Amino acid sequence: MEVEFHAAGQIIFSKGVGPVEALRVIRSGSVEVINDDQVLDLMEVGEMFGHASMLSGLPTGFEARAAEDTLTYRIPAQIASQVLAGPETLRYVTRLILEDRYHIRSGPSRESIRDQLRKPVRDVIRNAPVICTPDTTIREAASQMTMIGASALIVDLGNSVGIVTDGDLRSRALASGLSGDAPVSVVMSAPAFTVTDDRPGSEVLLDMLDRGITHFPVISASGRIIGIVEDHDLIAVESTTSFHLRHAISNARTVDELVATSSKLRPTVVSLHRGGMTALDVMSVFSIVADALTRRSLDFAIAQVGVPPTRFTWLALGSQARREAMPSSDLDSAIAWFGQDEDDEPPIREYFKEVTTIATDALMRCGFRPDEHRVNASDPLFVRSLSSWQREAHSFLDDPTQKKALVLVSVLVDSRPVWGVESEPLIADTFRSARAYPRLLRLLAQFALSHKPPVGFIRGLAIDVSGEGRSRLDLKSAAVVPITDLARWAGMAAGVACASTTARLSAANDGGTLSASDALTLRDAFELTCQLRLDHQVAQIEHGLEPGDVITLDELSPLNRTYLKEAFRAVVSVQRRVANDIFWNV
Amino acid sequence: MFKVRRPTLFRKGASPEAVLYARAPRDKGKTPWRDARYCVVDLELSGLDPLNDEIISFAAVPIDNGRVIAGGALYGLCRPTRPLPEESILIHGLRTVDLDEAPPFDEAIQPLLSAMAGRVIVAHMAWVERSFLSRAFERQGIRLREPILDTYELGRLLALASEEPSAPMDLGELAQSLSLPVHRPHHALGDALTTAQVFIAIVTHLDELSSETVRSLARAEQRSNARLH
Numbered sequence: 113m114e115v116e117f118h119a120a121g122q123i124i125f126s127k128g129v130g131p132v133e134a135l136r137v138i139r140s141g142s143v144e145v146i147n148d149d150q151v152l153d154l155m156e157v158g159e160m161f162g163h164a165s166m167l168s169g170l171p172t173g174f175e176a177r178a179a180e181d182t183l184t185y186r187i188p189a190q191i192a193s194q195v196l197a198g199p200e201t202l203r204y205v206t207r208l209i210l211e212d213r214y215h216i217r218s219g220p221s222r223e224s225i226r227d228q229l230r231k232p233v234r235d236v237i238r239n240a241p242v243i244c245t246p247d248t249t250i251r252e253a254a255s256q257m258t259m260i261g262a263s264a265l266i267v268d269l270g271n272s273v274g275i276v277t278d279g280d281l282r283s284r285a286l287a288s289g290l291s292g293d294a295p296v297s298v299v300m301s302a303p304a305f306t307v308t309d310d311r312p313g314s315e316v317l318l319d320m321l322d323r324g325i326t327h328f329p330v331i332s333a334s335g336r337i338i339g340i341v342e343d344h345d346l347i348a349v350e351s352t353t354s355f356h357l358r359h360a361i362s363n364a365r366t367v368d369e370l371v372a373t374s375s376k377l378r379p380t381v382v383s384l385h386r387g388g389m390t391a392l393d394v395m396s397v398f399s400i401v402a403d404a405l406t407r408r409s410l411d412f413a414i415a416q417v418g419v420p421p422t423r424f425t426w427l428a429l430g431s432q433a434r435r436e437a438m439p440s441s442d443l444d445s446a447i448a449w450f451g452q453d454e455d456d457e458p459p460i461r462e463y464f465k466e467v468t469t470i471a472t473d474a475l476m477r478c479g480f481r482p483d484e485h486r487v488n489a490s491d492p493l494f495v496r497s498l499s500s501w502q503r504e505a506h507s508f509l510d511d512p513t514q515k516k517a518l519v520l521v522s523v524l525v526d527s528r529p530v531w532g533v534e535s536e537p538l539i540a541d542t543f544r545s546a547r548a549y550p551r552l553l554r555l556l557a558q559f560a561l562s563h564k565p566p567v568g569f570i571r572g573l574a575i576d577v578s579g580e581g582r583s584r585l586d587l588k589s590a591a592v593v594p595i596t597d598l599a600r601w602a603g604m605a606a607g608v609a610c611a612s613t614t615a616r617l618s619a620a621n622d623g624g625t626l627s628a629s630d631a632l633t634l635r636d637a638f639e640l641t642c643q644l645r646l647d648h649q650v651a652q653i654e655h656g657l658e659p660g661d662v663i664t665l666d667e668l669s670p671l672n673r674t675y676l677k678e679a680f681r682a683v684v685s686v687q688r689r690v691a692n693d694i695f696w697n698v
Numbered sequence: 699m700f701k702v703r704r705p706t707l708f709r710k711g712a713s714p715e716a717v718l719y720a721r722a723p724r725d726k727g728k729t730p731w732r733d734a735r736y737c738v739v740d741l742e743l744s745g746l747d748p749l750n751d752e753i754i755s756f757a758a759v760p761i762d763n764g765r766v767i768a769g770g771a772l773y774g775l776c777r778p779t780r781p782l783p784e785e786s787i788l789i790h791g792l793r794t795v796d797l798d799e800a801p802p803f804d805e806a807i808q809p810l811l812s813a814m815a816g817r818v819i820v821a822h823m824a825w826v827e828r829s830f831l832s833r834a835f836e837r838q839g840i841r842l843r844e845p846i847l848d849t850y851e852l853g854r855l856l857a858l859a860s861e862e863p864s865a866p867m868d869l870g871e872l873a874q875s876l877s878l879p880v881h882r883p884h885h886a887l888g889d890a891l892t893t894a895q896v897f898i899a900i901v902t903h904l905d906e907l908s909s910e911t912v913r914s915l916a917r918a919e920q921r922s923n924a925r926l927h
Contacts, residue, residue, distance in 0.1 A: 113768045113769055114765040114766060114767050114768060114769075115765065115766035115768055115891075115894070115895055115898070116764070116765050116766075116898070117764075117895065117898040117899045117902050118902070119899075119902050119903055119906055122902075139879060140877055140878060140879055141877065180877070181876065181877055181899065183878055183879065183895060183899070185768075186765065
């Protein structure tokens with residue numbers, strides 16, 4: 113890479129020359145894009161130009177002129193095109209926009225955190241494991257931990273393992289006044305959740321958050337214990353706030369305490385975003401915390417209303433179920449109760465109505481808005497017995513032309529129990545057999561294809577399919593929904609029910625319902641739009657505004673605009689291919 | 699009659715790198731600035747006294763065609779012969795133990811000699827580099843070659859030309875006054891990169907006023923003084 117300086121007014125390249133031999137990224141200053149003496153665009157720090165001519169081998173389509181004193185990084189064609197011309201173009205570009213911009217601002221820390229999360233956990237383990245037997249005394253265990261500076265010890269239980277953390281010693285041994293001569297088996301957690309050594313740090317981190325555990329024994333493929341991975345090994349200290357947050361939520365004793373704790377959720381999102389976590393990972397963390405808040409709100413509601421008349425499950429729907437919730441997300445929900453087959457059980461309905469009202473109220477006070485489409489458990493339609501839900505699900509499979517069938521199938525496939533009984537067959541799983549119902553799949557595909565992303569941007573307006581221009585763009589409906597809907601259909605066609613969009617896309621790839629390149633394209637476009645959404649929401653939170661999904665095109669940098677447009681185009685082309693497959697080849 | 703003798707460029711026993719440095723042809727004084735090849739050098743020192751203090755780290759960044767070749771940068775550490783004074787540790791953050799594994803100075807600078815060969819040297823507040831390097835080069839059996847361009851003097855010349863009272867002496871402040879990013883200060887590589895960016899920015903501006911050559915840049919100090927008197 114080379115660094116160049118252009119004084120204000122200097123022409124970096126003229127129109128119609130070339131092809132240019134390098135792409136340039138603006139490091140300081142700004143560059144005007146000029147065509148026929150008209151300034152079309154002003155590119156700012158972090159933006160890239162010259163790549164179109166470099167890649168296409170065509171002459172430049174515009175003149176680039178330094179609008180002020182400008183420092184650019186010049187990346188010669190042979191280096192840049194190796195990366196840009198590959199099949200991962202969009203991914204590279206996504207990274208370039210999303211990472212370099214921050215990389216420049218905040219130095220190498222962001223990169224290193226991300227690297228840490230990408231590595232398999234075996235690479236982040238710092239010490240050889242210390243393994244003891246269950247009859248080791250607590251005193252002996254504590255002194256071993258102190259000696260080697262470890263914060264956890266593995267207990268060998270023959271065919272499984274237990275774990276003792278310094279937290280266990282404090283809370284279980286010291287606080288309860290156990291003698292130091294007691295065996296560690298009294299205070300250990302067993303069997304411990306373990307992870308295999310090849311899993312990437314980011315996955316393990318989310319597992320930790322999900323389970324509220326900060327230490328995992330790491331096991332090799334051959335079953336050997338190779339060490340312990342800690343939350344601190346995976347993320348910067350400031351990011352561990354999400355653990356404290358989750359912990360504080362489950363320990364809140366009153367709704368007021370819960371509300372006070374949840375006020376830290378948005379600042380946590382901001383710090384994770386700044387700390388270099390990808391939007392997809394931030395969404396997972398946010399969803400896990402939303403789950404914890406939902407559970408605790410229900411605990412309070414049940415404590416207030418009384419023992420439930422029947423066992424039940426609280427289902428998270430939509431983005432929370434897919435673990436893709438963001439600060440702007442509504443928490444959609446439904447209830448399924450067990451045992452009673454009849455839907456019209458007035459006392460049961462009355463009970464759930466009260467519980468839902470209290471829980472929803474607590475969640476609203478925690479900063480979650482009620483769903484504008486009323487897809488939640490306060491709507492009697494979404495409170496039913498499990499067997500009634502299943503009857504409905506099966507009837508949709510058999511006759512997908514019923515009124516609202518496609519909407520409801522989409523809602524039910526994206527459902528995940530967050531409170532209550534989880535062992536019964538889940539509603540979403542009913543749709544695992546969707547492959548056997550081609551008519552439903554075809555209609556669902558049609559449904560997914562009905563969301564059309566804008567076709568392009570002209571002069572600060574997003575042009576939709578009807579040719580109408582809008583200066584504001586709803587990132588969620590314009591980009592996220594078309595992708596999640598396609599992924600849901602493709603996942604169902606591959607036998608997957610409730611899962612994240614990225615998991616659905618890779619299942620669709622494995623199952624052959626999407627080509628590898630289409631699955632990758634959609635994944636990259638999804639990552640890009642989620643990142644832009646999160647960038648926008650974090651900026652809003654920092655300005656004290658309520659986070660939302662509607663952006664004005666002006667707030668996107670010209671380059672982000674270009675790549676968002678590319679993402680839209682990519683989604684449209686996948687939609688077109690899917691439409692062809694569905695309507696001609698089936 | 700007397701024979702014209704070529705001046706001795708290097709003494710016997712000089713290393714191949716030193717010989718190459720001493721012999722390499724460089725761009726002539728009349729070369730337009732953008733066509734010349736430069737090497738920006740920055741040193742971190744145990745102190746500012748060239749007789750008693752030592753070079754503990756160095757960096758070199760090439761400039762070709764007016765472009766900073768970031769990928770061609772060189773950075774090295776040298777093991778000092780005496781413990782580092784505490785006040786210098788506070789500046790550059792290098793401790794004596796950090797340099798334990800580093801090669802001794804005379805060995806460590808061989809790559810620096812190769813990097814500087816055939817290039818016009820650029821440094822900020824160049825008297826420091828000049829005094830430390832000329833002593834070091836003497837021990838190698840070679841002489842430090844002039845000219846050495848000084849971004850402080852070039853900055854002063856630009857300030858005078860734009861009728862500003864003065865240019866900042868501090869490298870970081872100078873970079874900021876030109877709206878340029880500042881790389882890690884008091885780290886030889888960070889300072890060398892900042893100096894390189896400052897150099898191309900200042901010279902681009904000077905060149906807009908009147909064409910600059912290697913020689914005219916080397917005369918920055920005299921030109922400034924002439925303006926003042």
